[in-house]
Amino acid sequence: MKITRRRFVQGGVAAFTVTFAAPEFLSDLARAQGARARNFVVLYLSGGNDALSLLIPYNDPFYRSRRPTLAVPAANVLQVGTDASRVALGLHPRLTGLKQIFDQGRLALIQRTGYPNQSRSHFQGTDIWSTANPANSSGLGWVGRYLDSLPSPVDSLVGWNTTSSLPHVLQAGHVAVPAIPNPAGYAFNSPNSGAEARAERTAAVRLASRVPINQPELALVTSSAQAALATLDRVATVATYNGTVTYPANNGFAQALKAVAGAMVRGIGTKIFYVTTGGFDNHSGQNVNAANGTYFNLMATLNDGLMAFYTDLSNQGLLTDTLVLTFSEFGRRITENGSNGTDHGAASVMLALGGAVNGGLYGTAPSLNPEPGNPTLENSGADVAFQTDFRSVYARVIDQWLGADSGTILGGDFRTPSLAFV
Amino acid sequence: MALAVDPQIEHLLRRAGFGARADEIKALGLYSVAQAVESLLDFEAIPDDVDAHIGEPGYAGMTTAGGFSPQSRIADARQRWLFRMVHSNRPLQEKMTLFWHNHFATGYTKINGLIGAAEATRYMAAKASEDPGQVRGQIEMLRDLALANFEDILVNIAKDTAMLFWLDGRTNTRAQPQENFGREIMELFTVGVGHYTEADVYAAARVFTGWNLARPGAVADGSQRYEFAYLANQHETGAKTFSFPIYADGNRTIPARPAANGMQDGLDLIAALARSPETARYLAAKLYRFFVSEAGDVSGAFVDRVAAMYLRTRGEMKPVIREVLLSPEFWSPASYFARYSWPVEFVVRAVKDVGWTGFSLGDTLAPLSNMGQTLFDPPDVAGWDLGQSWFSTGAMLARMNFASALAANQRFRLATAAKPYAQTSDALLSWALDALVTKPLDSSGRAELANYMVATGAWTGADAQLQAKVPGLVHLIAGSAEYQLI
Numbered sequence: 001m002k003i004t005r006r007r008f009v010q011g012g013v014a015a016f017t018v019t020f021a022a023p024e025f026l027s028d029l030a031r032a033q034g035a036r037a038r039n040f041v042v043l044y045l046s047g048g049n050d051a052l053s054l055l056i057p058y059n060d061p062f063y064r065s066r067r068p069t070l071a072v073p074a075a076n077v078l079q080v081g082t083d084a085s086r087v088a089l090g091l092h093p094r095l096t097g098l099k100q101i102f103d104q105g106r107l108a109l110i111q112r113t114g115y116p117n118q119s120r121s122h123f124q125g126t127d128i129w130s131t132a133n134p135a136n137s138s139g140l141g142w143v144g145r146y147l148d149s150l151p152s153p154v155d156s157l158v159g160w161n162t163t164s165s166l167p168h169v170l171q172a173g174h175v176a177v178p179a180i181p182n183p184a185g186y187a188f189n190s191p192n193s194g195a196e197a198r199a200e201r202t203a204a205v206r207l208a209s210r211v212p213i214n215q216p217e218l219a220l221v222t223s224s225a226q227a228a229l230a231t232l233d234r235v236a237t238v239a240t241y242n243g244t245v246t247y248p249a250n251n252g253f254a255q256a257l258k259a260v261a262g263a264m265v266r267g268i269g270t271k272i273f274y275v276t277t278g279g280f281d282n283h284s285g286q287n288v289n290a291a292n293g294t295y296f297n298l299m300a301t302l303n304d305g306l307m308a309f310y311t312d313l314s315n316q317g318l319l320t321d322t323l324v325l326t327f328s329e330f331g332r333r334i335t336e337n338g339s340n341g342t343d344h345g346a347a348s349v350m351l352a353l354g355g356a357v358n359g360g361l362y363g364t365a366p367s368l369n370p371e372p373g374n375p376t377l378e379n380s381g382a383d384v385a386f387q388t389d390f391r392s393v394y395a396r397v398i399d400q401w402l403g404a405d406s407g408t409i410l411g412g413d414f415r416t417p418s419l420a421f422v
Numbered sequence: 423m424a425l426a427v428d429p430q431i432e433h434l435l436r437r438a439g440f441g442a443r444a445d446e447i448k449a450l451g452l453y454s455v456a457q458a459v460e461s462l463l464d465f466e467a468i469p470d471d472v473d474a475h476i477g478e479p480g481y482a483g484m485t486t487a488g489g490f491s492p493q494s495r496i497a498d499a500r501q502r503w504l505f506r507m508v509h510s511n512r513p514l515q516e517k518m519t520l521f522w523h524n525h526f527a528t529g530y531t532k533i534n535g536l537i538g539a540a541e542a543t544r545y546m547a548a549k550a551s552e553d554p555g556q557v558r559g560q561i562e563m564l565r566d567l568a569l570a571n572f573e574d575i576l577v578n579i580a581k582d583t584a585m586l587f588w589l590d591g592r593t594n595t596r597a598q599p600q601e602n603f604g605r606e607i608m609e610l611f612t613v614g615v616g617h618y619t620e621a622d623v624y625a626a627a628r629v630f631t632g633w634n635l636a637r638p639g640a641v642a643d644g645s646q647r648y649e650f651a652y653l654a655n656q657h658e659t660g661a662k663t664f665s666f667p668i669y670a671d672g673n674r675t676i677p678a679r680p681a682a683n684g685m686q687d688g689l690d691l692i693a694a695l696a697r698s699p700e701t702a703r704y705l706a707a708k709l710y711r712f713f714v715s716e717a718g719d720v721s722g723a724f725v726d727r728v729a730a731m732y733l734r735t736r737g738e739m740k741p742v743i744r745e746v747l748l749s750p751e752f753w754s755p756a757s758y759f760a761r762y763s764w765p766v767e768f769v770v771r772a773v774k775d776v777g778w779t780g781f782s783l784g785d786t787l788a789p790l791s792n793m794g795q796t797l798f799d800p801p802d803v804a805g806w807d808l809g810q811s812w813f814s815t816g817a818m819l820a821r822m823n824f825a826s827a828l829a830a831n832q833r834f835r836l837a838t839a840a841k842p843y844a845q846t847s848d849a850l851l852s853w854a855l856d857a858l859v860t861k862p863l864d865s866s867g868r869a870e871l872a873n874y875m876v877a878t879g880a881w882t883g884a885d886a887q888l889q890a891k892v893p894g895l896v897h898l899i900a901g902s903a904e905y906q907l908i
Contacts, residue, residue: 123804164794165811179814189823191830191893195878200894203874221903228815283602284593338598
């Protein structure tokens with residue numbers, strides 16, 4: 001599946017927008033597009049998040065019997081009420097910030113999201129969630145297809161990927177999303193200084209502005225260099241952003257969110273952001289309960305990063321313009337394995353967070369009773385069955401937040417009116 | 423037979439090695455193409471003495487934090503491997519080791535989290551000859567078996583200490599089988615997605631119960647170690663049925679066996695996977711992308727031929743790679759510069775082209791991380807995202823900035839080397855483009871470089887001008903899009 005990802009290169013990526021740009025602070029285009037920005041932050045929880053440890057059906061007797069070491073004691077969960085099936089639910093005890101956001105009505109928890117015959121493979125699963133296409137997961141990413149749908153010319157900073165390589169979800173046919181893991185390191189160096197260095201930069205910009213004909217591999221590399229050189233100066237303004245709150249220093253996820261907030265505050269024109277936090281593939285030693293246990297720490301990273309971001313945006317007056325949506329390749333097996341961990345499972349939980357979110361519990365929790373015929377489980381009662389097709393969540397975001405047509409971008413009608421989280 | 427010409431040797435060494443030092447071009451220039459391929463394949467005829475040159479003058483340097491210790495400090499292990507890529511006279515061995523590292527992608531960081539930095543480095547990188555317990559790290563094993571039999575490589579990987587930590591095999595027990603390794607050996611190491619079922623994953627997990635670790639040796643002399651052991655009391659003895667044939671007669675069931683003999687379950691499954699036609703095709707396609715081309719579709723004819731060779735030789739990698747390197751697809755003009763370089767390929771080739779005297783390989787580690795590739799630490803068990811995924815804007819900037827740092831480091835050597843060609847700026851440009859071979863530049867690309875040569879003043883060829891312009895030019899060429907393709 002890794003190999004097929006490059007397939008779209010054949011179609012010719014040479015169509016990337018090329019502006020022969022003298023470096024400038026902010027292009028008119030970016031200004032125009034930034035004027036009424038709705039920011040969308042895609043957050044990937046890498047490795048397969050254990051939904052049952054994030055949003056916990058703490059009164060389900062089978063939760064405890066099937067997870068003798070991993071179950072969170074009922075007294076410790078952060079209660080968020082009961083869902084439509086009257087199952088009492090609680091957040092993981094470390095998610096104190098998300099609990100506050102939930103109480104403010106700005107966090108939606110969408111239960112049992114997935115798709116039929118869900119893949120248990122990390123890689124195929126991630127590809128499917130990224131393309132929104134379970135039948136053929138080698139094409140462009142769904143957010144990439146949205147970017148392709150924007151009227152051209154598209155500003156070269158319309159998207160910002162905070163990781164070092166392009167995630168599948170952002171792969172587009174015509175729009176290159178810059179990878180800017182650290183705005184401070186996003187600069188053009190030279191072995192020389194002064195006029196010599198300026199001459200080098202001019203030459204580099206001109207070299208990167210050539211458009212190779214019928215050489216898609218070369219065109220891709222050229223366009224990447226061109227996009228980098230065209231955006232350096234705007235990105236440099238973000239490097240100096242400190243935020244109105246302290247983003248935890250030892251939390252790379254939080255630092256990435258700081259850059260995202262900085263890009264929004266500086267108004268450099270970016271609308272689409274990609275962030276990730278990993279380590280969720282807990283086959284052994286998942287340690288949900290102990291402070292500094294593996295999963296406990298994962299929740300700390302997630303909570304502290306999102307809470308700093310949420311508070312900062314709130315202080316900056318940007319909260320109502322911002323939507324964060326999470327995904328992960330699968331949920332995990334209900335019964336814990338012999339290594340105090342969980343193996344790959346099926347349906348999961350998605351989080352949507354932001355100033356315009358209609359918070360609350362969406363969908364219904366599974367019953368963890370492994371009896372045959374329990375409709376909320378699959379795989380002989382081993383895994384959680386999906387209830388809400390993840391593409392209907394994407395459809396809501398595309399139609400209601402991004403202002404595009406979900407039918408076109410998803411290749412089908414997945415609209416679900418009851419899923420009014422935004 | 424006609425002798426190989428330089429462009430052929432360079433193509434061969436970009437793919438079957440990490441670019442060409444002048445002495446490598448000279449050595450292979452005595453051969454025909456077929457002989458050159460054979461000399462790369464037959465690397466065991468060439469002494470494996472590269473490590474002995476570490477620290478010697480005339481070779482790339484290292485930056486260590488108190489004594490070079492590649493068996494216990496991962497930054498040193500990374501530099502040792504990069505040193506081999508630059509200086510080895512067995513380039514194909516290093517190249518195949520990198521291929522296997524990506525194929526059986528095992529990450530240092532997780533193992534470090536489980537057993538600490540020194541031990542994690544040991545199981546990834548130690549040489550048996552330098553370890554008090556004769557531990558052979560995973561990459562050393564893959565290096566030893568670079569062109570061995572694929573089934574042997576699989577057996578060694580299944581028993582590899584780092585792998586038993588990485589994919590949790592050590593916690594796969596009879597009471598509760600654990601699927602991580604059982605899944606990935608089918609999905610990523612052999613047949614690939616679509617050629618096994620979820621039920622096969624559960625069965626494979628049970629098959630490998632008991633494939634675990636023991637802790638022999640003594641603390642006092644440093645020989646205490648984790649080492650593969652088959653733990654019969656952890657093995658689940660029941661029969662295991664698969665959706666594909668396990669035995670030559672088509673039987674799909676590994677029979678119930680007494681626990682004492684249960685290790686044979688795993689050997690039977692590995693043999694079945696190694697001999698599967700799906701594995702042959704999966705590897706052939708991956709080899710096409712690695713050695714031949716990332717442009718267009720994988721050639722079906724190539725896959726047919728290479729897979730057939732694989733099956734005929736029962737997975738002997740040497741004849742398989744010979745088939746790859748002598749294939750018409752490999753030598754097609756369309757395959758030249760049709761592969762995106764991996765960051766380590768780019769960095770090592772740039773060092774070979776630009777120079778290494780007075781350069782420390784320690785100064786490649788942070789740039790490599792910014793380019794998206796840290797040796798011994800692939801992002802996950804599927805390996806690195808290859809091809810176009812290497813070329814995000816941030817990673818491209820990191821490549822350009824590495825070219826800048828290397829050119830600055832080699833400023834005086836470059837200026838001296840260029841001096842005989844400094845009569846005109848154009849002669850100097852031709853020299854530089856000969857030293858740093860790229861996918862051919864179009865006329866406007868060459869014109870931009872020619873403009874750069876005189877952008878800050880008329881050409882004089884004076885030393886001061888050479889010391890500024892030659893590093894600047896090398897930076898622009900090594901940082902160009904054309905140079906990133908190999």
